[in-house]
Amino acid sequence: MTHQREIILQELQASRQHLTADELYERVRKRLPRISLATVYRNLEILTQAGIIAKREVSGRQKRFDSDVSEHDHIFCIQCHRLDNLELNRDEVGGLPAGLVEGYTITGYRLEFSGICRECRLKNEKMSKETETWDADAHAVRRH
Amino acid sequence: MTHQREIILQELQASRQHLTADELYERVRKRLPRISLATVYRNLEILTQAGIIAKREVSGRQKRFDSDVSEHDHIFCIQCHRLDNLELNRDEVGGLPAGLVEGYTITGYRLEFSGICRECRLKNEKMSKETETWDADAHAVRRH
DNA sequence: CTCCGTGCAAACGATTTGCACTATG
Protein backbone atom coordinates (compact mmCIF):
# COMPACT_ATOMS: atom_id res chain seq x y z
CA MET A 1 0.00 0.00 0.00
CA THR A 2 1.91 3.00 -1.31
CA HIS A 3 1.27 6.60 -0.43
CA GLN A 4 -0.51 7.31 -3.73
CA ARG A 5 -2.62 4.18 -3.36
CA GLU A 6 -3.61 5.24 0.14
CA ILE A 7 -4.71 8.72 -0.97
CA ILE A 8 -6.63 7.35 -3.96
CA LEU A 9 -8.53 4.97 -1.71
CA GLN A 10 -9.17 7.66 0.90
CA GLU A 11 -10.54 10.08 -1.67
CA LEU A 12 -12.80 7.46 -3.19
CA GLN A 13 -14.14 6.50 0.23
CA ALA A 14 -14.54 10.11 1.27
CA SER A 15 -16.50 10.97 -1.87
CA ARG A 16 -19.24 8.46 -1.05
CA GLN A 17 -19.97 8.45 -4.75
CA HIS A 18 -19.31 6.32 -7.80
CA LEU A 19 -16.47 8.25 -9.38
CA THR A 20 -14.92 7.82 -12.78
CA ALA A 21 -11.14 7.52 -12.94
CA ASP A 22 -10.68 11.10 -14.07
CA GLU A 23 -13.07 12.53 -11.49
CA LEU A 24 -11.03 10.78 -8.85
CA TYR A 25 -7.81 11.96 -10.50
CA GLU A 26 -8.96 15.58 -10.16
CA ARG A 27 -9.67 15.07 -6.46
CA VAL A 28 -6.42 13.26 -5.74
CA ARG A 29 -4.48 15.92 -7.65
CA LYS A 30 -5.44 18.49 -5.03
CA ARG A 31 -3.45 16.46 -2.49
CA LEU A 32 -0.78 15.02 -4.80
CA PRO A 33 -0.31 17.55 -7.60
CA ARG A 34 2.34 15.49 -9.39
CA ILE A 35 0.35 12.24 -9.61
CA SER A 36 -0.45 10.94 -13.06
CA LEU A 37 -3.72 9.62 -14.40
CA ALA A 38 -1.96 6.35 -15.23
CA THR A 39 -1.14 5.84 -11.57
CA VAL A 40 -4.77 6.37 -10.68
CA TYR A 41 -5.85 3.78 -13.23
CA ARG A 42 -3.15 1.33 -12.12
CA ASN A 43 -4.06 1.61 -8.47
CA LEU A 44 -7.78 1.41 -9.10
CA GLU A 45 -7.13 -1.84 -10.94
CA ILE A 46 -4.98 -3.17 -8.10
CA LEU A 47 -7.56 -2.19 -5.47
CA THR A 48 -10.27 -3.80 -7.57
CA GLN A 49 -8.30 -7.05 -7.89
CA ALA A 50 -7.73 -6.99 -4.15
CA GLY A 51 -11.48 -6.69 -3.59
CA ILE A 52 -11.10 -3.44 -1.69
CA ILE A 53 -13.12 -1.46 -4.21
CA ALA A 54 -15.42 -2.43 -7.08
CA LYS A 55 -15.28 -1.47 -10.73
CA ARG A 56 -18.80 -0.97 -12.07
CA GLU A 57 -19.67 -1.32 -15.74
CA VAL A 58 -22.65 0.91 -16.09
CA SER A 59 -24.38 3.17 -18.57
CA GLY A 60 -22.09 5.75 -20.08
CA ARG A 61 -18.68 5.30 -21.60
CA GLN A 62 -16.62 5.48 -18.46
CA LYS A 63 -16.36 2.85 -15.80
CA ARG A 64 -17.05 3.90 -12.24
CA PHE A 65 -15.35 2.91 -9.03
CA ASP A 66 -17.19 2.19 -5.83
CA SER A 67 -15.76 1.82 -2.35
CA ASP A 68 -18.81 -0.26 -1.45
CA VAL A 69 -17.97 -3.73 -2.71
CA SER A 70 -21.24 -5.32 -1.63
CA GLU A 71 -23.44 -6.67 -4.41
CA HIS A 72 -26.16 -4.19 -4.99
CA ASP A 73 -28.04 -2.60 -7.84
CA HIS A 74 -27.79 0.90 -9.15
CA ILE A 75 -29.81 3.73 -10.47
CA PHE A 76 -28.47 6.09 -13.04
CA CYS A 77 -29.63 9.59 -13.90
CA ILE A 78 -30.01 9.84 -17.66
CA GLN A 79 -29.61 13.59 -17.42
CA CYS A 80 -26.62 14.32 -15.17
CA HIS A 81 -25.21 10.76 -15.25
CA ARG A 82 -24.89 10.42 -11.52
CA LEU A 83 -25.08 6.89 -10.22
CA ASP A 84 -26.58 5.96 -6.89
CA ASN A 85 -26.90 2.77 -4.95
CA LEU A 86 -30.24 1.10 -4.84
CA GLU A 87 -31.35 -0.57 -1.66
CA LEU A 88 -33.30 -3.30 -3.34
CA ASN A 89 -33.89 -6.55 -1.58
CA ARG A 90 -32.86 -9.04 -4.22
CA ASP A 91 -35.08 -11.68 -2.66
CA GLU A 92 -38.06 -9.51 -3.43
CA VAL A 93 -37.20 -9.57 -7.08
CA GLY A 94 -38.99 -12.79 -7.78
CA GLY A 95 -39.13 -14.80 -10.95
CA LEU A 96 -35.44 -14.54 -11.77
CA PRO A 97 -34.26 -17.76 -13.35
CA ALA A 98 -32.07 -19.50 -10.82
CA GLY A 99 -30.90 -22.40 -12.94
CA LEU A 100 -30.49 -22.81 -16.65
CA VAL A 101 -31.86 -20.34 -19.18
CA GLU A 102 -31.82 -21.75 -22.67
CA GLY A 103 -28.65 -23.66 -22.03
CA TYR A 104 -26.92 -21.01 -19.97
CA THR A 105 -25.42 -21.56 -16.56
CA ILE A 106 -26.19 -18.32 -14.75
CA THR A 107 -23.41 -16.78 -12.72
CA GLY A 108 -24.88 -13.40 -11.92
CA TYR A 109 -26.88 -10.47 -13.06
CA ARG A 110 -26.69 -6.75 -13.32
CA LEU A 111 -29.78 -4.63 -12.79
CA GLU A 112 -29.63 -0.96 -13.48
CA PHE A 113 -32.49 1.45 -13.28
CA SER A 114 -32.46 4.71 -15.13
CA GLY A 115 -34.38 7.82 -14.40
CA ILE A 116 -34.13 11.46 -13.48
CA CYS A 117 -32.62 12.26 -10.11
CA ARG A 118 -34.21 14.72 -7.72
CA GLU A 119 -31.71 17.50 -8.49
CA CYS A 120 -32.31 17.26 -12.23
CA ARG A 121 -36.05 17.14 -11.75
CA LEU A 122 -35.99 20.30 -9.63
CA LYS A 123 -33.68 21.95 -12.14
CA ASN A 124 -36.09 21.03 -14.92
CA GLU A 125 -39.09 22.39 -13.08
CA LYS A 126 -37.24 25.62 -12.40
CA MET A 127 -36.20 25.90 -16.04
CA SER A 128 -39.65 25.24 -17.37
CA LYS A 129 -41.07 27.97 -15.15
CA GLU A 130 -38.44 30.48 -16.24
CA THR A 131 -38.97 29.73 -19.88
CA GLU A 132 -42.68 29.11 -20.08
CA THR A 133 -43.17 32.29 -22.11
CA TRP A 134 -41.16 30.85 -24.99
CA ASP A 135 -42.36 27.29 -24.69
CA ALA A 136 -43.09 27.31 -28.38
CA ASP A 137 -39.36 27.08 -28.98
CA ALA A 138 -38.93 24.20 -26.55
CA HIS A 139 -38.73 21.57 -29.24
CA ALA A 140 -35.83 23.42 -30.85
CA VAL A 141 -33.88 23.17 -27.62
CA ARG A 142 -34.48 19.46 -27.35
CA ARG A 143 -31.98 18.61 -30.11
CA HIS A 144 -29.52 15.88 -29.13
CA MET B 1 -32.69 4.89 -47.26
CA THR B 2 -29.51 4.60 -49.25
CA HIS B 3 -28.10 1.43 -50.74
CA GLN B 4 -25.46 1.08 -48.02
CA ARG B 5 -28.05 1.67 -45.30
CA GLU B 6 -30.29 -0.99 -46.83
CA ILE B 7 -27.50 -3.60 -46.92
CA ILE B 8 -26.42 -2.80 -43.36
CA LEU B 9 -29.96 -3.29 -42.12
CA GLN B 10 -30.41 -6.48 -44.13
CA GLU B 11 -27.22 -8.01 -42.80
CA LEU B 12 -28.09 -7.13 -39.22
CA GLN B 13 -31.54 -8.64 -39.58
CA ALA B 14 -30.19 -11.72 -41.36
CA SER B 15 -27.62 -12.34 -38.63
CA ARG B 16 -30.31 -12.75 -35.97
CA GLN B 17 -27.61 -11.81 -33.49
CA HIS B 18 -26.44 -8.83 -31.50
CA LEU B 19 -23.53 -7.68 -33.61
CA THR B 20 -20.89 -5.10 -32.83
CA ALA B 21 -20.26 -2.42 -35.44
CA ASP B 22 -17.11 -4.08 -36.70
CA GLU B 23 -18.66 -7.56 -36.87
CA LEU B 24 -21.39 -6.07 -39.01
CA TYR B 25 -18.80 -4.17 -41.04
CA GLU B 26 -17.06 -7.44 -41.90
CA ARG B 27 -20.33 -8.96 -43.06
CA VAL B 28 -21.38 -5.93 -45.07
CA ARG B 29 -17.94 -5.73 -46.65
CA LYS B 30 -18.55 -9.05 -48.40
CA ARG B 31 -21.35 -7.39 -50.33
CA LEU B 32 -19.95 -3.84 -50.50
CA PRO B 33 -16.17 -4.16 -50.47
CA ARG B 34 -15.57 -0.40 -50.64
CA ILE B 35 -17.78 0.56 -47.70
CA SER B 36 -16.08 2.22 -44.74
CA LEU B 37 -16.47 1.50 -41.06
CA ALA B 38 -17.50 5.12 -40.56
CA THR B 39 -20.48 4.62 -42.85
CA VAL B 40 -21.51 1.59 -40.86
CA TYR B 41 -21.36 3.59 -37.63
CA ARG B 42 -23.20 6.52 -39.17
CA ASN B 43 -25.99 4.38 -40.51
CA LEU B 44 -26.33 2.37 -37.34
CA GLU B 45 -26.79 5.65 -35.50
CA ILE B 46 -29.40 6.85 -38.01
CA LEU B 47 -31.28 3.54 -37.86
CA THR B 48 -31.16 3.66 -34.08
CA GLN B 49 -32.55 7.20 -34.00
CA ALA B 50 -35.28 6.14 -36.38
CA GLY B 51 -36.22 3.31 -34.01
CA ILE B 52 -35.60 0.67 -36.68
CA ILE B 53 -32.83 -1.01 -34.70
CA ALA B 54 -31.65 -0.76 -31.10
CA LYS B 55 -28.24 0.07 -29.71
CA ARG B 56 -27.56 -2.02 -26.62
CA GLU B 57 -25.13 -0.94 -23.92
CA VAL B 58 -24.01 -4.20 -22.47
CA SER B 59 -21.05 -5.86 -20.83
CA GLY B 60 -17.90 -5.59 -22.85
CA ARG B 61 -16.34 -2.54 -24.41
CA GLN B 62 -18.25 -2.49 -27.66
CA LYS B 63 -21.88 -1.59 -28.12
CA ARG B 64 -24.09 -4.09 -29.87
CA PHE B 65 -26.85 -3.54 -32.38
CA ASP B 66 -30.09 -5.45 -32.37
CA SER B 67 -32.73 -5.60 -35.08
CA ASP B 68 -35.26 -6.53 -32.40
CA VAL B 69 -36.28 -3.20 -30.93
CA SER B 70 -38.70 -4.64 -28.40
CA GLU B 71 -37.83 -4.11 -24.76
CA HIS B 72 -36.36 -7.29 -23.47
CA ASP B 73 -33.58 -8.44 -21.25
CA HIS B 74 -30.34 -10.12 -22.19
CA ILE B 75 -27.96 -12.78 -21.15
CA PHE B 76 -24.29 -12.51 -21.81
CA CYS B 77 -21.70 -15.27 -21.94
CA ILE B 78 -18.75 -14.22 -19.83
CA GLN B 79 -16.56 -16.61 -21.79
CA CYS B 80 -17.26 -16.05 -25.50
CA HIS B 81 -19.12 -12.74 -25.05
CA ARG B 82 -22.13 -13.74 -27.09
CA LEU B 83 -25.33 -11.98 -26.16
CA ASP B 84 -28.73 -13.62 -26.36
CA ASN B 85 -32.22 -12.42 -25.81
CA LEU B 86 -33.95 -13.46 -22.66
CA GLU B 87 -37.62 -14.32 -22.79
CA LEU B 88 -38.39 -13.09 -19.33
CA ASN B 89 -41.86 -11.96 -18.48
CA ARG B 90 -41.21 -8.61 -16.88
CA ASP B 91 -44.46 -8.87 -14.94
CA GLU B 92 -43.07 -11.92 -13.20
CA VAL B 93 -40.18 -9.86 -11.94
CA GLY B 94 -41.96 -8.52 -8.93
CA GLY B 95 -40.85 -5.97 -6.42
CA LEU B 96 -39.40 -3.51 -8.90
CA PRO B 97 -39.99 0.03 -7.72
CA ALA B 98 -42.61 1.54 -10.00
CA GLY B 99 -42.63 5.07 -8.66
CA LEU B 100 -40.01 7.12 -6.94
CA VAL B 101 -36.81 5.67 -5.57
CA GLU B 102 -35.07 8.08 -3.25
CA GLY B 103 -36.15 11.04 -5.31
CA TYR B 104 -35.70 9.46 -8.71
CA THR B 105 -38.32 9.35 -11.40
CA ILE B 106 -37.79 5.95 -12.96
CA THR B 107 -37.84 5.80 -16.73
CA GLY B 108 -36.61 2.28 -17.30
CA TYR B 109 -34.27 -0.43 -16.34
CA ARG B 110 -31.68 -2.71 -17.80
CA LEU B 111 -31.35 -6.25 -16.58
CA GLU B 112 -28.52 -8.36 -17.82
CA PHE B 113 -27.71 -11.85 -16.75
CA SER B 114 -24.29 -13.29 -17.15
CA GLY B 115 -23.28 -16.89 -17.36
CA ILE B 116 -21.74 -19.54 -19.53
CA CYS B 117 -23.55 -20.42 -22.73
CA ARG B 118 -24.19 -23.99 -23.80
CA GLU B 119 -21.43 -23.99 -26.42
CA CYS B 120 -18.82 -22.79 -23.95
CA ARG B 121 -19.97 -25.24 -21.32
CA LEU B 122 -19.66 -28.16 -23.75
CA LYS B 123 -16.29 -26.87 -24.88
CA ASN B 124 -15.19 -26.69 -21.26
CA GLU B 125 -16.37 -30.22 -20.51
CA LYS B 126 -14.57 -31.50 -23.58
CA MET B 127 -11.41 -29.66 -22.58
CA SER B 128 -11.46 -30.92 -19.03
CA LYS B 129 -11.81 -34.50 -20.28
CA GLU B 130 -8.94 -34.13 -22.71
CA THR B 131 -6.71 -32.60 -20.10
CA GLU B 132 -7.64 -34.49 -16.99
CA THR B 133 -4.22 -36.17 -16.92
CA TRP B 134 -2.52 -32.83 -16.26
CA ASP B 135 -5.19 -31.34 -14.07
CA ALA B 136 -2.53 -30.47 -11.55
CA ASP B 137 -1.48 -27.66 -13.88
CA ALA B 138 -5.03 -26.38 -14.27
CA HIS B 139 -4.58 -23.49 -11.90
CA ALA B 140 -1.66 -22.23 -13.96
CA VAL B 141 -3.86 -22.16 -17.07
CA ARG B 142 -6.57 -20.23 -15.31
CA ARG B 143 -4.71 -16.94 -15.54
CA HIS B 144 -7.30 -14.76 -17.23
C1' DC C 1 21.70 -2.80 -4.62
C1' DT C 2 17.23 -4.39 -5.97
C1' DC C 3 12.67 -3.86 -7.16
C1' DC C 4 8.33 -2.19 -7.30
C1' DG C 5 5.80 1.72 -8.19
C1' DT C 6 5.78 6.03 -10.37
C1' DG C 7 5.44 9.92 -14.06
C1' DC C 8 5.47 10.77 -18.64
C1' DA C 9 4.44 10.03 -23.24
C1' DA C 10 3.12 7.17 -26.58
C1' DA C 11 0.03 3.31 -27.98
C1' DC C 12 -4.36 1.44 -28.07
C1' DG C 13 -9.37 0.22 -29.34
C1' DA C 14 -13.87 2.00 -30.17
C1' DT C 15 -16.13 5.65 -32.06
C1' DT C 16 -16.69 10.21 -34.21
C1' DT C 17 -15.65 13.95 -37.26
C1' DG C 18 -13.71 17.13 -41.12
C1' DC C 19 -13.31 17.18 -45.69
C1' DA C 20 -13.49 16.52 -50.48
C1' DC C 21 -15.99 13.84 -53.66
C1' DT C 22 -20.07 11.32 -55.64
C1' DA C 23 -24.42 9.82 -56.52
C1' DT C 24 -29.08 10.95 -56.56
C1' DG C 25 -33.02 13.49 -56.57
Add this chain to the structure above:
DNA sequence: CATAGTGCAAATCGTTTGCACGGAG
Protein backbone atom coordinates in the same frame (compact mmCIF):
# COMPACT_ATOMS: atom_id res chain seq x y z
C1' DC D 1 -27.39 22.11 -59.43
C1' DA D 2 -28.18 21.16 -54.60
C1' DT D 3 -27.46 18.42 -51.13
C1' DA D 4 -27.46 14.32 -48.41
C1' DG D 5 -24.47 10.54 -47.99
C1' DT D 6 -19.99 8.45 -48.74
C1' DG D 7 -14.84 7.01 -48.16
C1' DC D 8 -10.81 8.20 -46.18
C1' DA D 9 -7.89 9.88 -42.76
C1' DA D 10 -7.33 12.20 -38.77
C1' DA D 11 -9.20 13.38 -34.28
C1' DT D 12 -11.20 12.11 -29.98
C1' DC D 13 -12.09 9.70 -25.64
C1' DG D 14 -11.18 6.42 -22.11
C1' DT D 15 -7.80 3.36 -20.90
C1' DT D 16 -3.39 0.78 -21.05
C1' DT D 17 1.52 0.17 -21.70
C1' DG D 18 6.76 0.87 -22.38
C1' DC D 19 10.33 2.93 -20.39
C1' DA D 20 13.54 5.32 -17.50
C1' DC D 21 13.84 7.14 -13.07
C1' DG D 22 13.29 7.27 -7.84
C1' DG D 23 12.52 5.86 -3.26
C1' DA D 24 11.91 2.20 0.27
C1' DG D 25 13.54 -2.05 2.04
